[in-house]
Amino acid sequence: MQKRIRRVNARTDALYMFKKILIANRGEIACRVMRACREMGIGTVAVYSEPDRDALHVRMADEAYHIGPAASAESYLRGDKIIDAARRSGAEAIHPGYGFLSENAAFVRQVTTAGLTYIGPPPEAMEAMGGKIFARIIATEAGVPVVPGTNEPVASHERAIEIAKAIGFPVMLKASAGGGGKGMRLVADEVELGSALDAARSEAMASFGDESVFVEKAVVRPRHIEIQVFSDTHGNHIYLGERECSIQRRHQKVIEEAPSPINSAELRQQMGECAVMVARAVNYVGAGTVEFLVSDVDRSFYFLEMNTRLQVEHPVTELVTGIDLVREQIRVAAGYPLSIGQEDVQLRGHAIECRIYAEDPETNFMPSPGVIKRLRVPSGPGIRDDGGVYEGGEVSIHYDPMISKFCAFGRDRREAIDRMRRALREYEVAGIKTTLPFFREVMEDEEFISGDLDTGFIGRFNERRKKPEPDQAESDLAALAAALSYASTNTVPKPAASQTGISRWRQANDS
Numbered sequence: 001m002q003k004r005i006r007r008v009n010a011r012t013d014a015l016y017m018f019k020k021i022l023i024a025n026r027g028e029i030a031c032r033v034m035r036a037c038r039e040m041g042i043g044t045v046a047v048y049s050e051p052d053r054d055a056l057h058v059r060m061a062d063e064a065y066h067i068g069p070a071a072s073a074e075s076y077l078r079g080d081k082i083i084d085a086a087r088r089s090g091a092e093a094i095h096p097g098y099g100f101l102s103e104n105a106a107f108v109r110q111v112t113t114a115g116l117t118y119i120g121p122p123p124e125a126m127e128a129m130g131g132k133i134f135a136r137i138i139a140t141e142a143g144v145p146v147v148p149g150t151n152e153p154v155a156s157h158e159r160a161i162e163i164a165k166a167i168g169f170p171v172m173l174k175a176s177a178g179g180g181g182k183g184m185r186l187v188a189d190e191v192e193l194g195s196a197l198d199a200a201r202s203e204a205m206a207s208f209g210d211e212s213v214f215v216e217k218a219v220v221r222p223r224h225i226e227i228q229v230f231s232d233t234h235g236n237h238i239y240l241g242e243r244e245c246s247i248q249r250r251h252q253k254v255i256e257e258a259p260s261p262i263n264s265a266e267l268r269q270q271m272g273e274c275a276v277m278v279a280r281a282v283n284y285v286g287a288g289t290v291e292f293l294v295s296d297v298d299r300s301f302y303f304l305e306m307n308t309r310l311q312v313e314h315p316v317t318e319l320v321t322g323i324d325l326v327r328e329q330i331r332v333a334a335g336y337p338l339s340i341g342q343e344d345v346q347l348r349g350h351a352i353e354c355r356i357y358a359e360d361p362e363t364n365f366m367p368s369p370g371v372i373k374r375l376r377v378p379s380g381p382g383i384r385d386d387g388g389v390y391e392g393g394e395v396s397i398h399y400d401p402m403i404s405k406f407c408a409f410g411r412d413r414r415e416a417i418d419r420m421r422r423a424l425r426e427y428e429v430a431g432i433k434t435t436l437p438f439f440r441e442v443m444e445d446e447e448f449i450s451g452d453l454d455t456g457f458i459g460r461f462n463e464r465r466k467k468p469e470p471d472q473a474e475s476d477l478a479a480l481a482a483a484l485s486y487a488s489t490n491t492v493p494k495p496a497a498s499q500t501g502i503s504r505w506r507q508a509n510d511s
């Protein structure tokens, strides 16, 4: 029986609370973290690159420090500059947000060596979950189901054929150092296996500098369902329900919801307890997400990976549990026990999130940077907009072109969809193209409304819209056109020699 968690109220507990936190990020997540700090009476420090000088997160912060030029490698990825800003500002803790340095164990060690508190998991937990094969081994040893396959890389065609025959086709080849689908190949039979293995290994080497590839049994028509876990420094580990994240485009989540439409209390408990076993196995601390593949055939589920950071889509979990995950992150980092126990977690209603981007759905989602000439964000019951922009502000071509994560909450999925439809019609952004029209169409789509989702949804939806994804070369040309048209009407700093608009955009979108 998990020991009862001592409930503490931040205002009465003798434990210390930070007075000032530096947010080592930008955009909507930096603004989101600052809102939690504000509610807790904690001072906020922003860091910004040159193009972000007038960004919303800089305006919101109590103080802001310039950390470098546009290139992330010279700014938001420069741990030394971020720590220097923390020292100069007197910040006692650093919140990494997501992306950038949020899963960089070396940065965590730099922060703690500098005498600061890192708001996130210990570096050892990050490292344990960073490698796909090692994560599989840990999950297996924790008694969590993983997809049948190998726990060591396969190097020869013969070995790959031997394994594939043992587990049965179709199989999935995956890069050990990879993620986000890079270096992944679905193989239907023995004839394709040799060439697929060569292709997967060369892509893995090109993407990650590590050509090792392992083999798994392919889960047919999988759903991507992930469990939010939370652990503190007192040995408490809980799960906060699941998120359905099967609607993805090029392995980037587009729409997320909580709970999953397959919403089974039994499946939730089974997956939640498995997720907690993984967290416990790596002595996790803080907010984490354990991803699973769920077979739409028999609801069997398999551990995919664990993300050792706060996720983009955390708002849908907050909406159905009523828990502020960033507030819990800050409290746990300051040494407080979790403010709730597993028996206190109750899910209520249904939440849907749309990731609204400055991209043009009519040109295969090419970036559409520029000045936001008009911005009207809807409100009303059950609406939440986690935005990082403002009217008159600019969406930079240098970073992920997210406008906001737009959520609708209802007593059930039907009400959440109705609310999202109404609100998306009211949402106005002028001066740049956005993915709003795409989401308005999805909310009318019968397959989406049915809730019978799997990772193939976007492909089928585009077919229905008669907008199949053109080949990469065509979309590269469109990206170049978008970048050039933007450059012709705006002063665009010369991109770093190593980066072009296309590769920057692709890095942001294909990671």
Ligand code: MV4
Pocket: 147, 172, 179, 180, 181, 182, 184, 216, 217, 218, 219, 220, 222, 223, 224, 245, 246, 248, 251, 293, 304, 455
């Ligand atoms: C799989 C799979 C089917 N079977 N593994 C995609 C990236 C990485 N998260 C793992 N992925 C997959 N792994 C096996 N054994 C199908 C996918 C997959 C996928 C998974 C989750 C969300 C979207 C996806 C899109 C395509 C393929």
